[in-house]
Amino acid sequence: MTDLDETDRRILELLAADARRPYSDIADDVGLSAPAVSDRVANLRESGVVKRFTVDVDRSQLRGGTPVLVEVTPEPGSTDGARDALAAADEVEHVFVTADGDVVVSARVPAEDVREWVADTVDLDGVRAYDVTLLSESSWRPSVGAEFALACDECGNTVTSEGETATIGGERHHFCCGSCLARFEERYERLDADA
Template identity: 60%
Template sequence: MRNLDETDLRILELLADDARRPFSDISDEVGLSAPAVSDRIDRLREEGVIRRFTVDVDQSTLSGGTPVLVRLSVRPEFVTGVRDALRDADPVEHLFVTADGEVTFHARLNGDALRIELDELVDLSTVSDYEVSLVESAEWTPTVSGTGFALECAECGNTVTSEGERARIGGTLYHFCCSSCLDRFQSRYDRLEAGARSEN
């Protein structure tokens, strides 16, 4: 797997600043042609470094609700389900899960019915404790400066180094830290695909 170079990092910085920046502007900044920039961005998307291009909307200008920061102490067996539910919830703007399983999110909720709305977002029976704080102001400034980039193994979650492997499975490019992880992932995928075919 090829490591990201300084040009890749600069392209990421420019896109983080303005995801709609034309390739011709980026090419002027990095000293490549626009088609070469396009190829690099396509590769960064395929590698999973760039997941999507999005719009940073200031919700306060568009909708009501009270901006809150909610910290949930979730029972370990429910962390994944709570995270998935919140990730798909419209009021949730930012979501974080810590290594010890605490789930924190920033959202705009109805201040008059906060507990009811929170219970609609998350099954509170999966939560041992929670804390809600009013947010005075919030800023989101993603940056790539000075950051070490590493891809995550699709099988075990470890960091994929230059010794890692990658494979296109079912049309998607996956990264693995070692051949054992690749073999386990491929075997499980093949079993699931065979099971799905036998049901049809």
């Protein structure tokens, strides 16, 4: 696995601030040519560090309603269903799954219909409890800090410079060690054979 250098980190910071920033502007900032920046961004995408370029939409400008945080505690085994149902809702902007399996979303919904919206969006038979918190303000600030690290695609641990990278099924994956890579490849081959 190739380590990110300071130039890569700075390119990521600039893209996080404005993903439409021209490569020539980034090149001026980092002291490279625009084609060299383009190559580095292509390498970051190929390695999986950059997954996509997106837009941060201020939904308050597009839709009425009240910003809320909704925390859903699903029944055991129901986390994926709750997450998928909430993620598919137009009102939801961000979806988080906690280590405990709770699903937390930020959404903009009509204040008088929040509980009805939750009931219509998620199968409450698969939910132990849910809580709604009204928000007065929110902000989103993507950052690339010094603690940036890839997660192992097998176990989730941090991938260091001693980790391994492999292209499996046409996609690039990162692993913290050779045994995680072997387990991932074995499972992929088994699933591919069953398909």
